[in-house]
Amino acid sequence: MADRQHGKLYPLPSQNMVLERDLGKMPVLECRRLGINFGGLAAVSEFDLGIGPTEITGLIGPNGAGKTTVFNLLTKVYEPTTGSILLNGKDTAKMSTIELNKAGIARTFQNIRLFKNMSVEDNVKVAMDHSIHCGLGTALFRLPRYWKEESDAHERAMDLLGIFGLQGMANAKAGSLPYGAQRRLEIVRALATNPSLLLLDEPAAGMNPAETSELMEVISHIRDEFQIAILLIEHDMNLVMGICDGIAVLNFGRIIAKGTPEDIQNNPAVIEAYLGRKKEAKS
Amino acid sequence: MSIKDKAASGSERLQGRIRIPTPLRYLINSCLIAGLWFALSGMAAGGIINNYWKGILITVGINIILATSLNISVGYLGQLPLGHAGFMAVGAYASAIYMKSTPAAALIKAGDRGAVLPYLITAVLISAAVAGLFGLLIGIPALRLKGDYLAIITLGFGEIIRVTITNIDSVLGFKFTYGAAGLARIPKFTTLGNCFALVVISLTLIHMLMKSRFGRAILAVRDNEIAAESVGVDTTYYKTLAFVFSAMLAGVAGCLYAGYLGSLYPSTFKFMKSIEILVMVVLGGMGSMLGSVVSATVLTVLPEMLRAFSDYRMVAYSLLLVVMMIFRPTGLMGSYDFSMSRLLEKLLNAVFRRGAAADGEAYTEEGGR
Numbered sequence: 197m198a199d200r201q202h203g204k205l206y207p208l209p210s211q212n213m214v215l216e217r218d219l220g221k222m223p224v225l226e227c228r229r230l231g232i233n234f235g236g237l238a239a240v241s242e243f244d245l246g247i248g249p250t251e252i253t254g255l256i257g258p259n260g261a262g263k264t265t266v267f268n269l270l271t272k273v274y275e276p277t278t279g280s281i282l283l284n285g286k287d288t289a290k291m292s293t294i295e296l297n298k299a300g301i302a303r304t305f306q307n308i309r310l311f312k313n314m315s316v317e318d319n320v321k322v323a324m325d326h327s328i329h330c331g332l333g334t335a336l337f338r339l340p341r342y343w344k345e346e347s348d349a350h351e352r353a354m355d356l357l358g359i360f361g362l363q364g365m366a367n368a369k370a371g372s373l374p375y376g377a378q379r380r381l382e383i384v385r386a387l388a389t390n391p392s393l394l395l396l397d398e399p400a401a402g403m404n405p406a407e408t409s410e411l412m413e414v415i416s417h418i419r420d421e422f423q424i425a426i427l428l429i430e431h432d433m434n435l436v437m438g439i440c441d442g443i444a445v446l447n448f449g450r451i452i453a454k455g456t457p458e459d460i461q462n463n464p465a466v467i468e469a470y471l472g473r474k475k476e477a478k479s
Numbered sequence: 480m481s482i483k484d485k486a487a488s489g490s491e492r493l494q495g496r497i498r499i500p501t502p503l504r505y506l507i508n509s510c511l512i513a514g515l516w517f518a519l520s521g522m523a524a525g526g527i528i529n530n531y532w533k534g535i536l537i538t539v540g541i542n543i544i545l546a547t548s549l550n551i552s553v554g555y556l557g558q559l560p561l562g563h564a565g566f567m568a569v570g571a572y573a574s575a576i577y578m579k580s581t582p583a584a585a586l587i588k589a590g591d592r593g594a595v596l597p598y599l600i601t602a603v604l605i606s607a608a609v610a611g612l613f614g615l616l617i618g619i620p621a622l623r624l625k626g627d628y629l630a631i632i633t634l635g636f637g638e639i640i641r642v643t644i645t646n647i648d649s650v651l652g653f654k655f656t657y658g659a660a661g662l663a664r665i666p667k668f669t670t671l672g673n674c675f676a677l678v679v680i681s682l683t684l685i686h687m688l689m690k691s692r693f694g695r696a697i698l699a700v701r702d703n704e705i706a707a708e709s710v711g712v713d714t715t716y717y718k719t720l721a722f723v724f725s726a727m728l729a730g731v732a733g734c735l736y737a738g739y740l741g742s743l744y745p746s747t748f749k750f751m752k753s754i755e756i757l758v759m760v761v762l763g764g765m766g767s768m769l770g771s772v773v774s775a776t777v778l779t780v781l782p783e784m785l786r787a788f789s790d791y792r793m794v795a796y797s798l799l800l801v802v803m804m805i806f807r808p809t810g811l812m813g814s815y816d817f818s819m820s821r822l823l824e825k826l827l828n829a830v831f832r833r834g835a836a837a838d839g840e841a842y843t844e845e846g847g848r
Binding site for chain 2: 271273292293294302303309310311312313314318321322323325326328330335336337338342346349385386389
């Protein structure tokens with residue numbers, strides 16, 4: 197992972213950066229001067245970010261920097277105070293969380309939000325709701341179409357669970373899974389909605405180094421297999437530096453640096469945000 | 480272990496288990512229902528079940544429909560409606576007024592039960608439709624909100640219905656509900672047979688609903704509304720759907736009730752009636768259909784057996800609830816639901832023990848119904 201080749205980043209017309217291989221393609225996500233105020237506090241302000249169609253982007257920053265708030269803005273849990281979000285070129289201003297999901301954004305949660313009393317398989321099938329079309333009558337009277345759609349859904353759910361090797365637990369209650377498996381199931385559930393942009397909120401939290409390195413492998417695999425963009429919040433720097441094509445660093449609600457992992461590692465503003473300023477510099 | 484190895488071992492674990500194919504499951508269940516019916520009708524014909532017990536059995540049936548339908552809202556959807564008796568009243572009055580306008584009474588007197596059937600089916604559909612309509616009217620505004628608004632709104636609705644029926648005895652000169660004096664001389668169209676059939680149909684419909692994509696979405700809304708929205712589940716739609724479905728079945732129960740008693744009084748559908756139904760659901764275990772059926776049966780038959788102590792009924796009720804909440808806070812059955820085919824599968828697997836790896840078993844036994 198460490199010797200991975202990072203592509204060069206190019207500026208977009210909106211001054212966002214995009215991967216070389218995604219140049220000329222419509223960015224999946226473009227945030228323009230996005231901001232939200234809670235009371236008088238600007239939790240996020242002037243947030244500009246573009247994500248190419250197959251890019252893995254890391255969103256990092258110290259605790260309380262506003263990373264999860266950005267996710268909540270992107271999924272319309274919060275209504276942005278200023279700025280706009282373009283998803284595949286379309287303005288999302290009037291969309292609700294549900295419509296945004298249909299339009300292609302899926303997410304996981306920092307504090308796991310699974311359907312705990314449902315089976316693992318049903319957790320995934322719920323997320324396929326808008327790709328199963330049978331009506332109420334068809335379902336109540338078990339017409340042939342119902343059976344076909346159910347068996348298709350079952351197969352797709354099993355395929356998706358296979359990404360993380362969770363098929364063996366398909367009938368277990370989601371709440372009874374070990375912590376790591378619950379995190380993985382959340383990713384599977386998000387994938388089941390057929391997103392074009394996957395938002396992962398601290399996917400490696402609570403995982404040991406072996407699990408984390410497996411997760412890195414799987415995230416890259418998901419990008420390659422499904423050809424989607426991934427935006428992830430993570431504190432594990434090995435993971436972020438290992439798999440992200442581009443990284444944005446957030447501090448006090450503002451982006452303080454954007455670029456490839458190498459750029460970020462050497463950026464003085466980032467070092468300052470994480471480690472503080474040197475003593476001599478202060479005096 | 481790499482990803483692929485894990486995937487392979489996962490599917491191997493599943494293949495070891497014996498599964499009963501779905502058509503066979505349905506066949507087994509149909510046979511059981513038919514068997515139960517033959518036992519019941521045989522006992523009724525043989526005189527083992529006298530008219531007194533027939534009446535109790537019909538009441539049990541009505542209460543089963545009421546409890547299982549409320550269980551959709553309380554157990555599966557996770558909301559708390561307190562006006563179930565209101566929907567029952569609406570359904571009861573709608574079907575009673577319709578039945579009085581048909582020649583059903585004369586047909587029943589003449590003993591021609593077969594000819595009543597089309598009227599009965601229409602009455603059931605009317606009561607379901609009217610109750611469903613009211614459910615929709617209340618559900619749409621109430622369920623768009625998050626939180627406990629539904630409890631308060633339905634509480635109000637139940638009372639409004641009762642007070643309205645009590646005070647309005649005629650509309651535009653047509654005598655409809657006869658107000659507080661009660662609606663009498665309704666054809667007594669409810670029999671053990673059609674009651675049994677409607678219970679089976681209701682339970683089947685609930686089962687079919689809950690085991691489809693609609694049921695999954697409803698359960699998802701209960702478990703985590705924010706997550707459900709984040710995966711594109713239209714929470715308002717599914718909440719309304721479940722609530723209306725629940726109201727419709729309450730209407731059907733009301734229809735049976737009207738046809739069983741032959742007269743309706745608004746005072747029957749007081750707030751206490753709604754609470755009584757809620758108690759059945761809570762006692763049986765929220766989210767368990769079997770629990771609702773069992774507790775509806777017990778709570779109907781027990782007061783009949785304890786007629787001598789009927790003065791202390793409400794005391795016993797509340798004591799029972801307190802004791803339950805202390806010792807079994809999740810209700811009799813919790814969220815467990817019985818499945819004959821799963822039991823058979825378990826037996827078969829225990830007998831043949833094919834490849835059920837020890838670690839696999841712990842995961843597979845706990846799943847849904």
